[in-house]
Amino acid sequence: MRNRDESGTAxxxxxxxxxxxxxxxxxxxxxxxxxxxxxxxQASSLAPWSRQMFLDELAHPRASCFVLTVEDxxxxxxxxxxxxxxxxxxxxxxxxxxxxxxxxxxxxxRLMQFYLDRCAAQGIERSHLEVNVSNEAALRLYRxxxxxxxxxxxxxxxxxxxALLLTKxx
Ligand SMILES: CC(C)(COP(=O)(O)OP(=O)(O)OC[C@H]1O[C@@H](n2cnc3c(N)ncnc32)[C@H](O)[C@@H]1OP(=O)(O)O)[C@@H](O)C(=O)NCCC(=O)NCCS
Numbered sequence: 001m002r003n004r005d006e007s008g009t010a011x012x013x014x015x016x017x018x019x020x021x022x023x024x025x026x027x028x029x030x031x032x033x034x035x036x037x038x039x040x041x042q043a044s045s046l047a048p049w050s051r052q053m054f055l056d057e058l059a060h061p062r063a064s065c066f067v068l069t070v071e072d073x074x075x076x077x078x079x080x081x082x083x084x085x086x087x088x089x090x091x092x093x094x095x096x097x098x099x100x101x102x103x104x105x106x107x108x109x110r111l112m113q114f115y116l117d118r119c120a121a122q123g124i125e126r127s128h129l130e131v132n133v134s135n136e137a138a139l140r141l142y143r144x145x146x147x148x149x150x151x152x153x154x155x156x157x158x159x160x161x162x163a164l165l166l167t168k169x170x
């Protein structure tokens with residue numbers, strides 16, 4: 001997975017956990033989501049996926065992308081997304097991003113739980129991912145789902161930042 005910044009944890013307009021969870025929905029990503037999603041990606045990553053990269057994922061037979069929306073006064077708002085590829089009994093988590101305004105409110109955890117439940121239902125035995133060594137938020141999230149470090153990729157991001165290779169038995 002790509003390098004990320006940690007900026008922006010502003011409060012959400014959505015007030016309580018109960019209210020928030022009630023309105024959370026996960027559905028498949030469609031090309032029409034990209035207008036809303038690309039700025040989120042741009043603001044969250046030092047090496048953001050381009051429109052074409054998302055379109056390639058959406059068209060790839062082994063790839064899956066889902067978005068999480070919450071109900072706001074104006075209707076559903078796209079707050080985060082997850083992309084992964086399954087090959088045989090293995091899955092690779094390629095992208096997990098939550099809009100800065102909606103972080104620390106359980107969106108990332110909800111997307112991860114959805115992904116892992118789906119892996120289990122599909123008979124996937126292992127999930128793999130790469131994460132910037134200094135991405136504390138993501139590392140904590142993955143460790144809370146019992147991902148374990150199995151490797152270190154030196155200078156993996158932009159030729160300078162190391163990546164940890166994490167894996168989890170489903
Ligand atoms: C990493 C990311 C997806 C987490 O999403 P989120 O919706 O904020 O996460 P959640 O609110 O569901 O938090 C789940 C757990 O993650 C960890 N966590 C999340 N943000 C954290 C932060 N800023 N500092 C420390 N731990 C954090 C905590 O363990 C948290 O559990 P807790 O709230 O019970 O303490 C989000 O910060 C993000 O989009 N970052 C930029 C993109 C990125 O780095 N993606 C991962 C690439 S490998």
